[in-house]
Amino acid sequence: MPSNRLLVFSPTAFHPAGHQQSYLTGLGEALARLDVEVHVHGLTGSVRYPPSIVPHLSGKDTGAGLRSEYRARLGPLGDVVWGTSRLTRQLGLLNELERVHGSLGGPPLLFETFEYLTLAAHLSRVPRAPHRRLCIFHDTHFNLTHASLLAGAYKLLARPFARHILRSVDTCFVHTSGMRENLLENIDPGQDFANKVEVLPYGAPHPDTLIRVDSATARAELGIPTRRKLALAFGTLRADKRFRVVFEALARSPGWELIIAGPEGDVSYRELQALIEQARVRERVHLFPGFVRVEEHPRFFWAADAVLNIYDASIRHESGTAQLARAFLRPIIAGGPPDLHRYVQETGAGWSVAPLTAERLSEVLGQVARLGEVARRALEQRIHAAAVERSWDAVASRVLTALSA
CATH class of the missing domain: 3.40.50.2000 (Glycogen Phosphorylase B;)
Structure with a gap:
């Protein structure tokens, strides 16, 4: 196994939404220029990455509808159905993550932490690891003030899982000082793991x-x-x-x-x-x-x-x-x-x-x-x-x- 191998766990990396394609493309290609062999694992979708990034896709591409489509069909209940469907698929990734990670020889892991339950479950199964484990919190909403009511309720429920993630990883990245303050205030008010949280700027091409x-x-x-x-x-x-x-x-x-x-x-x-x-x-x-x-x-x-x-x-x-x-x-x-x-x-x-x-x-x-x-x-x-x-x-x-x- 190459000593410079890295597995990025990003459940929606291959789905055409948000900034994940541009984020993982930019970071992955830059790491490849530093001689890191970059692998990305996520749910099957239509998004593709440059040859320097090795994809590992799990499950079928269901062509899951956009959140707005669920809302149009089901009204306010659409948010619940959309969120439940998304969560169910990502929980199914747990065994696949461990299989892919093992097949690569157990390299260091970088987690994109949007899907807290899946990641917390993985870290609970493997509480002590010989490899480094890093995570990136792209979002630090964990209360009702900084999100919609439904999203806020989910994030409140996710607090213990996010805290477990923070406790279990070696380093946790956020993109700004305000995000760092918000993360610690919401999931680590005692500052027990504050030394793990670093501000990592959100990159862009030179x-x-x-x-x-x-x-x-x-x-x-x-x-x-x-x-x-x-x-x-x-x-x-x-x-x-x-x-x-x-x-x-x-x-x-x-x-x-x-x-x-x-x-x-x-x-x-x-x-x-x-x-x-x-x-x-x-x-x-x-x-x-x-x-x-x-x-x-x-x-x-x-x-x-x-x-x-x-x-x-x-x-x-x-x-x-x-x-x-x-x-x-x-x-x-x-x-x-x-x-x-x-x-x-x-x-x-x-x-x-x-x-x-x-x-x-x-x-x-x-x-x-x-x-x-x-x-x-x-x-x-x-x-x-x-x-x-x-x-x-x-x-x-x-x-x-x-x-x-």
Whole structure:
């Protein structure tokens, strides 16, 4: 068995939703450049990874519907049915994880911790391990304040499982200092395992490795010939993204148009269309429904003048879109979570919207539109510096250090 082998356990890695394809592709390829043999284990799905990442798929691809589809058919009960179906499939992964891990010779494990019950069960079966075990908490919501009622109830029930995960692993990564504080407050208030929790920036490609495309070309590829300023809202449609505020601000900003690209989550495109009609901005909103694969990311970001990251202030998970924007040297417009505001303040990579109102967001859009060439170049230099410091290569080096400890 190669001593540099790593198994990443990520149940939904092969499912077309969220940022997991871009996250695992970026981290996996960067680790491969450090001579790590990267394996990924998850439920069978349609997503594929580069040759440097070895896939291990379990179960059948059921083509499980989106959360919004369950809601459309079953109303509020749809969330329960969707969540139960997802949990049932992931509990079935437990034996498969142990089989795959054993077949690879028992290498170090890196867990993406969204599915707490499966992972806690595995760690209970193997309480002492000769190999290193690391985990990444992409989300630290474990209360009713920082999530919807249903999600909050699930996260409250998941607290003991999350605590067991934290107790059992060697190192636990979160993406920001605020997430670290929130995780410890919710599942380790006594700070018994605080020394295990490290802040690991959410990576993105190094900007110098990307082929730059001018915005006019990117817009032409998307079929958007506008000369107006263009904002991008990218990623899964969720209720914690303040779309109503965005559309109302767009209505106040006639010099701007908006791209929305990504799959449905707990918000559907039908619901989005209703908000667009209410704000009377239909002619200036361009919708690209569905999961956007990694190879399709560039044209959306190169086409944009700024990337919108507008959320409820209560969320405690990282914005993958905000991090991805810097790879394309695009500024972000951030509203809501303290960690996002802190990121903007520390890096100078965009603008904060506070208070988070349509009026204030419209004012910020005006500031972006009036930015002169000298100021724009200085902004791009700040974004570039932040991108280099938080590149996938930098993140992979941190992970490798933890694996080698």
